[in-house]
Structure formats: C-alpha cells, structure tokens
Amino acid sequence: MDYLPLFANLKNKPVLVVGGGRVATRKIELLNRAGAHIQIVAQELCEELIAIHKKNKCEWISTTYQSQQLKRVFLVIAATNNSKLNQRIYKDASSRYLLVNTVDEPQHCSCIFPAIIDRSPIIIGISSSGTAPVLARLLREKIEALLPAHLGLMAKIAGEWRDKVKERFFSLSERRNFWHKAFNGVFSNQVARGQLNEAKLTLDQQINDDINISSGEIFLVGAGPGNSDLLTLRALQVMQIADVLLYDSLVSEEVLDLSRRDADRICVGKRANSHSTTQEEINFMLIKLAKQGKRVVRLKGGDPFIFGRGGEELQAAKSAGIPFQVVPGITTALGVSAYTGIPLTHRDYSQGVLFITGHYRAHDSITDWPNLTQSNQTLVIYMGSITAGAIASKLIINGRDLQTPVAIISRGTYPDQKVLIGTLNELEILTHKIPTPILLIIGEVVNLHHQLSWFKNTENEP
Missing domain, CATH: 3.30.950.10 (Tetrapyrrole methylase, C-terminal domain)
Structure with missing residues (x-):
C-alpha cells in the first residue's frame, strides 16, 4: 500500500497554497468545502480565485514564496507551473514533517487528493496512488452512479440517534443488527421519499418497542426501451438493493445483469397470444413477496405508466397496505x-x-x-x-x-x-x-x- 487513506479534519486549520491559477483554484474549492483557513502565495490570481478572495474565502498573504510561510501550517499545496519551485516547497515542507501535495508531481507528494464522492457526512475517496488519476475519476463516476442521493441525509439522521441506540442496546452486535435493519428497511425508504418525520418515528419505534419493522416494499421501475445505457440512475440504484426482481420479457439481459447478483429473478412476462403469467398472478406475487419483508422490484420495459399496467399493480399494493415507490423510465x-x-x-x-x-x-x-x-x-x-x-x-x-x-x-x-x-x-x-x-x-x-x-x-x- 503506497498511501494510507486518511480523512483529515481541516476546519479552521491553516493550509498554505502556492499558486494562483486554475489548478490551485480546484484545490482551494475543495479546501473551502472542508472549512480550511486558506493562505495563498501567488504573483497573481486568476479570475476564479479573485472572486473567491473577494468573498473572504481565502487570504492572499504574499506574491512570493518564502520558507518561513510554512510556520504554523497544517497542510501545504504546491500548485505552480514552476517545477523547481514545487520541488523546493516539497523539500521545505518535508523537512518540517508537514504533509505536502504537489500537483501532477507524485514523486514530490507526501499526501494526495483522491477522486471524491461527496454524500456528506459520507465521503468516499478513490486513489491510484498518483499513477492514473483519470482512471480514479472514471471509477468515481461508476461508483457515484450506484450511491443514492439520500445517503448523506440518512447518515445525518443516524448520527442524531446514535446515543439513543447506545443507551437502548448494550452490545455491539445488537447495535449492528439495529442499524442493519434501519439502513435496509423502512427507515431508508422513507428518507429516500423525503418523509423525514416518518423516518425518525420509525427509528423511535424500533428503539422503544423493539419491534421488527422490516416489512417489504414494492419498487415499480421502468427499465427503458432495451439498451442498458438508457437505464436511469435511480433504477440502477434500486436494482442494486432488490431482494427479488419480477421482470417482463422485454427487459433485456444487459439490464438484468445490472441488478444485485444474489437477488431472485422471476420472469412474469406477457406476450401476445402466449401469456405466461396473468396480471392477477403478478399482483398476488408482488404482495406475497413484500409481506415476507422483501424489497421487490417490478421491472417493466419502457415506462411503467405508459401501457405498462403499472397503475393496476400499484392499486393492488395500495389495497394490501404495501408501501411502494415509482421509478420512471424512458418510454419506448x-x-x-x-x-x-x-x-x-x-x-x-x-x-x-x-x-x-x-x-x-x-x-x-x-x-x-x-x-x-x-x-x-x-x-x-x-x-x-x-x-x-x-x-x-x-x-x-x-x-x-x-x-x-x-x-x-x-x-x-x-x-x-x-x-x-x-x-x-x-x-x-x-x-x-x-x-x-x-x-x-x-x-x-x-x-x-x-x-x-x-x-x-x-x-x-x-
């Protein structure tokens, strides 16, 4: 392992950035998001940095670099187009046991910026140890597509309940079991739907009553016209958490292969003059599986509300008291x-x-x-x-x-x-x-x- 992955708390900590161009700007934007106190050394600032400086989100302390500027600094960023100057900054910082990042010069780095997936407070960093940053960014894009937008909000709410859970459940295994149910059950789905008050109530019920709130849910999902490239991001996310997929004949193998590997797959396709499963049987299966506590994805070609009979299936779910979500698709x-x-x-x-x-x-x-x-x-x-x-x-x-x-x-x-x-x-x-x-x-x-x-x-x- 060339680098040990760490997450540093930079809030109000001084960070020295040497350089005033667009490369420095990208680093400074990240540092600002982390709450760092940014000090810039540069002969001049690009337009983007001037705008940041005017908003008092950085301090322009000098036009020339001097080693004494490293005093009382937590982190150093060398982002100039002068390789000799970057190397000098690296040596000066290293001699003071400071972490230093030199842009595009991994041999002069004691720390590196990973490709970041930000679902604060959930943060994921992906690094190639400086060997292939473009590949790291490509991996970030693929992983980001799998992570729902509500992940961070779910983590924030969980943080608010952490002490309550510790007071209620004394053993680590009990607490793990509690959160496993929450993150894979009704609480997670309620957060995804924006039902935050209901989600918090669910956590309280699980803590106070110790009841099993692991009832299932139905996800009505549009798989698009066939080409897996046209599957929506939300559809992909839902398919990754499904316990069971009930899919139509028109759903392509390429789309099915994007689902969770250990999910059960049941074909309920209907074709002209050769109905394999009646609509009543499909409705019955959806409700039965959901009542078993499973997350059931009903996968339909195109969009489920355009000649897909999705409305009929949701009416059946509603009558049975089964919660559901709808993920639209690109209609055929x-x-x-x-x-x-x-x-x-x-x-x-x-x-x-x-x-x-x-x-x-x-x-x-x-x-x-x-x-x-x-x-x-x-x-x-x-x-x-x-x-x-x-x-x-x-x-x-x-x-x-x-x-x-x-x-x-x-x-x-x-x-x-x-x-x-x-x-x-x-x-x-x-x-x-x-x-x-x-x-x-x-x-x-x-x-x-x-x-x-x-x-x-x-x-x-x-």
Missing part, C-alpha cells in the same frame, strides 16, 4: 424515436403526438378515429404487430392519406435494431417482414429518418 416511443432519428414533433411536420396501443381487451376498441387521422400530428402505436392491418384500414377510411409515411422499428435501441420505411397502405405487409417486438410511427416526421438516422444497424426498404 421516446427511446426508439431518438435512436432512429425520427423526432416525434417538428415545427414543419407535426405539432402533436398521440400514443396508442394496438392491443386491447376483448370488449375494448378505438372509437375516436377522426382524431387519429389529423395530418399535422404523429401517431405512435405500441404492440401493433397483430392489428397493424386493421389500424391502417381504419385510418385510411377516416381520411388519413394512404401515402402517409410509416416506420416499423424492430428491437429499437438494441445493436440489432431494424427500421423499415414505407407508406400507410403498406403497413400490414411491412410488419410481416420484421421480427417482433415492434413499434409503429406514422406521420410526416418519418421522412426525417433518412436525414437524422445515426444509430448503427438500421435497414431501410421502400
């Missing part, structure tokens, strides 16, 4: 239109967009066909592979031009995405030439596909 229409270069609205072609489903219950049907045939709007049809012919006929009968451009997109946003371009009177024929699942886009904006298409592996047929 938005993701696929972006990946095919077909903007759903455009000032010259479309002033509105309608989303409809081509899959209905037996007693349902579309009745407002005149509203769907307006030439200045885009029509997006989910699950329309079986009913494409009937939909095209109804649109044409009700006045939509049979030469209206249409796009049939298979596996949109995936590497093997395919796009067929044609006209409304060809819609049924084209849907049989491309594998499901598909999305249909109807309207003049489809003509922009040839100009704006950017994603690989698209196919265009007249």
Whole structure:
C-alpha cells in the first residue's frame, strides 16, 4: 500500500497554497468545502480565485514564496507551473514533517487528493496512488452512479440517534443488527421519499418497542426501451438493493445483469397470444413477496405508466397496505424515436403526438378515429404487430392519406435494431417482414429518418 487513506479534519486549520491559477483554484474549492483557513502565495490570481478572495474565502498573504510561510501550517499545496519551485516547497515542507501535495508531481507528494464522492457526512475517496488519476475519476463516476442521493441525509439522521441506540442496546452486535435493519428497511425508504418525520418515528419505534419493522416494499421501475445505457440512475440504484426482481420479457439481459447478483429473478412476462403469467398472478406475487419483508422490484420495459399496467399493480399494493415507490423510465416511443432519428414533433411536420396501443381487451376498441387521422400530428402505436392491418384500414377510411409515411422499428435501441420505411397502405405487409417486438410511427416526421438516422444497424426498404 503506497498511501494510507486518511480523512483529515481541516476546519479552521491553516493550509498554505502556492499558486494562483486554475489548478490551485480546484484545490482551494475543495479546501473551502472542508472549512480550511486558506493562505495563498501567488504573483497573481486568476479570475476564479479573485472572486473567491473577494468573498473572504481565502487570504492572499504574499506574491512570493518564502520558507518561513510554512510556520504554523497544517497542510501545504504546491500548485505552480514552476517545477523547481514545487520541488523546493516539497523539500521545505518535508523537512518540517508537514504533509505536502504537489500537483501532477507524485514523486514530490507526501499526501494526495483522491477522486471524491461527496454524500456528506459520507465521503468516499478513490486513489491510484498518483499513477492514473483519470482512471480514479472514471471509477468515481461508476461508483457515484450506484450511491443514492439520500445517503448523506440518512447518515445525518443516524448520527442524531446514535446515543439513543447506545443507551437502548448494550452490545455491539445488537447495535449492528439495529442499524442493519434501519439502513435496509423502512427507515431508508422513507428518507429516500423525503418523509423525514416518518423516518425518525420509525427509528423511535424500533428503539422503544423493539419491534421488527422490516416489512417489504414494492419498487415499480421502468427499465427503458432495451439498451442498458438508457437505464436511469435511480433504477440502477434500486436494482442494486432488490431482494427479488419480477421482470417482463422485454427487459433485456444487459439490464438484468445490472441488478444485485444474489437477488431472485422471476420472469412474469406477457406476450401476445402466449401469456405466461396473468396480471392477477403478478399482483398476488408482488404482495406475497413484500409481506415476507422483501424489497421487490417490478421491472417493466419502457415506462411503467405508459401501457405498462403499472397503475393496476400499484392499486393492488395500495389495497394490501404495501408501501411502494415509482421509478420512471424512458418510454419506448421516446427511446426508439431518438435512436432512429425520427423526432416525434417538428415545427414543419407535426405539432402533436398521440400514443396508442394496438392491443386491447376483448370488449375494448378505438372509437375516436377522426382524431387519429389529423395530418399535422404523429401517431405512435405500441404492440401493433397483430392489428397493424386493421389500424391502417381504419385510418385510411377516416381520411388519413394512404401515402402517409410509416416506420416499423424492430428491437429499437438494441445493436440489432431494424427500421423499415414505407407508406400507410403498406403497413400490414411491412410488419410481416420484421421480427417482433415492434413499434409503429406514422406521420410526416418519418421522412426525417433518412436525414437524422445515426444509430448503427438500421435497414431501410421502400
């Protein structure tokens, strides 16, 4: 281990920074966040440092460096573009047993600044021991994506209850068990939802009543249109804490692989003419698993509130008294239109967009066909592979031009995405030439596909 990771309390402690450029500014901004008393030595200050100085957040003590400036200093930062001066500062500081950081010169450092993830009071530092700082920053970005924003607030509240927990539970194992339940249970979820008063009440109940408040919760999560790059940050965070995932057939393996490794995965997908799990069975499973105290992620393709029947599942959870959260996703229409270069609205072609489903219950049907045939709007049809012919006929009968451009997109946003371009009177024929699942886009904006298409592996047929 080249460096021992330490976290230093710099509040009101003097720190000498030699240098007045942008590199020094970045260090000073961090030092200010830590509450240090910053003393600057520099011939001149850059605009950013001048602004910081005017706010009295640093003290400009001299224009030239002198070794006596190291007296009564806690930490030294050498941030000049003069290598000889930086080396001199390092030697002077080291001879006084002071910690010194020399920017971009690890051989002249007795301490280094790590890549920082700040969820105060939770702080995570990542270091490559000065060998590959860019790699350390990349690792920080990946880890930061996994840490929820409420982590720091949860830690602050826990700090307020620390003495109470010590008074109530005498053994270390009891205290650990208490906090393990809190950080993985209702308390954590309430903080995430911003229900701080309820979260504090939960901690009090756990302390005073010694009851097991480890009831489960349902997370309704949108997995996006398929490409794992389009998964939201919050969805990734929730999938990392799930005990069980109930997922649809349209959720890609790439997305599933981002979930917690030891989580149970249950496919409850429903496909046209081959329902593997009924909606009633899914509702029953969600409630049953949550009542067992498990964190259940219901993972749906696209967005759960856009033809995903997410509302029905939450109604069942509400009736059963199960707490729930909703994590929206990029709905299929938005993701696929972006990946095919077909903007759903455009000032010259479309002033509105309608989303409809081509899959209905037996007693349902579309009745407002005149509203769907307006030439200045885009029509997006989910699950329309079986009913494409009937939909095209109804649109044409009700006045939509049979030469209206249409796009049939298979596996949109995936590497093997395919796009067929044609006209409304060809819609049924084209849907049989491309594998499901598909999305249909109807309207003049489809003509922009040839100009704006950017994603690989698209196919265009007249």
